[in-house]
Every structure is written in C-alpha cells, then in structure tokens.
Amino acid sequence: MVETAISHTRERPVQSVERTLRILEIMAEWGYPMTLSEISNNLDLKNSTTHRLLKTLIMKSFAQQDPSSGKYLLGIKTFSIGNTALYALDIRSVARPYLKQLETRYKETANLAILDQGDVIYIDQVESERMVKMSANLGGRAPSHSNAVGKVLLAGLTESELERYFKGRKFERYTSNTITSHEALRMELEKVSQLGYGLDAEETEEGIRCVASAIYNHLGKATAAIGISGPGNRISMSYLKGELATAEKKQLMTFL
C-alpha cells in the first residue's frame, strides 16, 4: 500500500468498527428500516461487507432484521445501552438540546438545576432571546423554598433527607407570595409530588414566574430539574400551569 508522505499514524480508527458505527448512525438518522443496499450505498461500502457487519450487529442485538420485509433496523440493545448511558453521562450534555428546544418553542429562558445542601445550583441555561428575560447566575446558589426547580428537587427527597433540610431552617421572605412557614412548604411539596411539577408564582421576585419538572435517574430519584421562567406579563398563571407545565413534562417524558 502506498503511504501518503505525511503519514499521521495518529487517529487511525479500526476500519471495521468505524464502519459498523456508521451503520448504526445512518439507521438512527433514517429512523425507519433500511435495505442492505440503501445502507451500503449511503456509506460507500460493498454489500458483502455491510452484510457481514450487520450480521455481527444482529448477533449482539444491536440491530435486527424485520422478518417480513427483510429490512434492517436498530436493535433493542441500542436502546437499553443508550438509556444506561444517560445516567453515566454528564446531565448537562444530555439536557442541553431539550433546554434549547423549550427555549425555541416558548421563547423563555430554560434552565437546569441540581440540589446541593438544600440550595439550588443552576448548572446550565439557555436564555430567551427577548429583550426582557429571566437569567439565572450559572453556578450560583438560590434558596429552594421560593423557586420552582427548588421545590421540585425538594419534593424528590426522602423523608429523612427532608427532615434534615427543614431542621432549624428559616425561610426568608422575598415577596408577598413567598412561602415562609415549615407547614406551608410541606404542603406545597406534597402538592408538587401530586402534580408532578413545581411553580414559582412570583415568590422569589415580583413579576417573575417559573414552572419546573424533575429529571429522574434509573432509581427513580430526582437528580436534576428543568425550569422555564419569564416575566409575569407574558406568563399568566393559567398558561404556566397549563401549556408550559404540560409541555415541560412531555418534553421530559419524550426524551429522558
């Protein structure tokens, strides 16, 4: 074989593997069953090669062949593995496309937060492009009792974790709507659990509203939350509880 002069040995993938991964990619891209030649042609592979690689994929359930049409499609294994990946991955890289989608659709800032020692920490955010918008301080802390993501994350704690959270904690008042008593917050969290989403009805800042839903890990534990927030004049309470809350939940269900 004639080597190119500047033979960068670096970055030489294993051919058969690289081709196999490309097969998986194109099957995902198409989204519906493909014939052997469709795959071969698209990837510039010989039919015999593609066929052999596909057979290997099928053996390991990474692909399957539709019995009636003979076409090839992704296998169940890709799903179960990808699903596991979700929880090993940095939650940000996974959540980002969905934050973006929420922002695009509702033109309001979408953000991602986790709980740390009872406080909310914003770990990612896609800001609305409007002039007036909500904007959290990335990496910054915020009290949980007055905001939507916080409530959702608190609602996901176990009873003993909650007790530790409440123990000796005083809830500062930011607006006339802020929940400041232990009992009221307990009840609020109960409601959040029931509804599946949390609200911030101008409880942190006058004129700012927010809905949030939890992201659960494979053990059913709420590990992060996604919120959409914006000014009250654009977001009525009914819009918040109806349209936005539903969209957010669906978004999470669809993707996570």
Add this chain to the structure above:
Amino acid sequence: MVETAISHTRERPVQSVERTLRILEIMAEWGYPMTLSEISNNLDLKNSTTHRLLKTLIMKSFAQQDPSSGKYLLGIKTFSIGNTALYALDIRSVARPYLKQLETRYKETANLAILDQGDVIYIDQVESERMVKMSANLGGRAPSHSNAVGKVLLAGLTESELERYFKGRKFERYTSNTITSHEALRMELEKVSQLGYGLDAEETEEGIRCVASAIYNHLGKATAAIGISGPGNRISMSYLKGELATAEKKQLMTFL
C-alpha cells in the same frame, strides 16, 4: 490456523466489531466509568486492543473519556441513537420490562395499549400473580371512554382527531360511574391532560380501578399507554391517584 473439524462457517462475527460491542455492553452494565484494564480484564482482551477499539468509539462519540480520571464511559451518541431506536422498535419489546417492573412492585396487572379507530387495543400485559386480578383480553378491543388507557390516549389526540372521534358517537353506560355525555368526557380529557394521567374509577366494571399514563413518541404524540389495574378493595382512590399514578409517571420518565 488449525481449523476445528466441524468448521461451521456460519455465525462467525467480525472479531473487532464483536469485541467493540462487548465493550459497550460492559460499560452499560457497570453503569459508571471504567479504567482501561477493568475493561480489558473483564473481556479478556489485551490492553492495546481495548485501547484501540475505545479510541475508535471515542472518535465517533460512542464513548468518552473522563478528563479528570481518565476513565472510560459511554458517549452521548449511544444515547441519541438508542433514543431513536425506541421509535423504530416495536413498542412492546421496549415497554415489556417496565410492565414487569410495575407488576413486581405493585402486584397488580400492568398493561400496554394503543388506540385504533377510537377503541383501545391491549397489545401487551403482565398479569398480577395474585388470585384475584385484572386481566384484559390481549389483542382485544375496549371502548375508550370508560377506561384509563383509553382516556389518556384520547387526551393525546389533536382537536380535529377528537372531533372525528366524538362525531356521532354514543357512550354506553357500564356502571353508575361511566361517563356518558360528550361534555363530561371532554372535561374529563381536559383533566387528564392537566394531570398527566387517566383514571378508571369503576367506570367499566364495578370494583375495578385503573391508572394509566401515555408514552410519547419523539414528536410528543401519545402513541401508547401503560396502565395498572386491579380490584378496588386493594386499590383505594387515594392510592390510585397518589402512589400508583406517581410511580407510573416516574417509571415512564425514567425509561422512555
């Protein structure tokens, strides 16, 4: 190379590919980052081989390396591909493990249904092992207006689809709880959308209760629904709306 006498040529996978897929599998199995040697040892591969295969996986984002620890983990691509696979796959093969989990945890029959021409069709089911249990007729039709999965699926229809559904339809009464008027059903569906789950409070059969949640496809359309049902003496209304509804929603969020 010495061939075994009975050289079944059939079923000979592409070695490098087969090994690569095993790498993906074991990373998924462990669920957290692995060192090179952990992978090698577990799969009986030489470090150099594993390393080369991993590099190929990384190039294509099927794996990634944690910058701080140097450990390897699944890449974002596995997630996005697996996610796509979900909708190309038969919904049953995907939903089955979760039906089973629901049954195991709550000891009640879990089932999977789709909508066809306004009727519910049960396409899969994991029956409770108790003596008294709910059991749907697999493949069988049931009217949508009186049961939980039906309501959830109806709630996922577009307005025009809904109008076609309602048009000239009469709702038969099965129990004293059955919703029989168009207006009442409309309101009920509205409620289902809000809550994210549907109920059957002895509306099909006296003494049988059920909760259901929708499974959404990548377009956010409800394509199937999962329900848990059982006798009313084991399932109180508050248990149904609280525990069961929440568990089901989480289950779906976690997995789909």
Add this chain to the structure above:
DNA sequence: GAAAGATATTTCATAATATGGAATAATAAT
C-alpha cells in the same frame, strides 16, 4: 521527594482477519 509499582498509550512486525469480487440464492418486477 525519590523510587518502585501500576496503568495507560504508542509502536511495530506478523499473521490472522476483514475485505471485495464473484458465484449463488432469493425476491421483485415485467
């Protein structure tokens, strides 16, 4: 803070393995 130990990465000669052309089989189209 040095030295040893472990682990990761790169290199390279070798042969085992993946490859693609061709032959055959199975489907689809005419």
Add this chain to the structure above:
DNA sequence: ATTATTATTCCATATTATGAAATATCTTTC
C-alpha cells in the same frame, strides 16, 4: 415465465487488526 434486482454466501488475497514490548504517565509507598 423471464428478467432484473437485491440479498447472502464463498473464498483467495493482502490489508488490517492484533499483541508483545517499549515508552510514557500517573499512583503509591517509603
């Protein structure tokens, strides 16, 4: 029925993946 198209299998060949060893990098341990 005949042809055309597509899928699958076979097999000789050399390209490509392999593993031993060398090097580099990161951890311990003393």
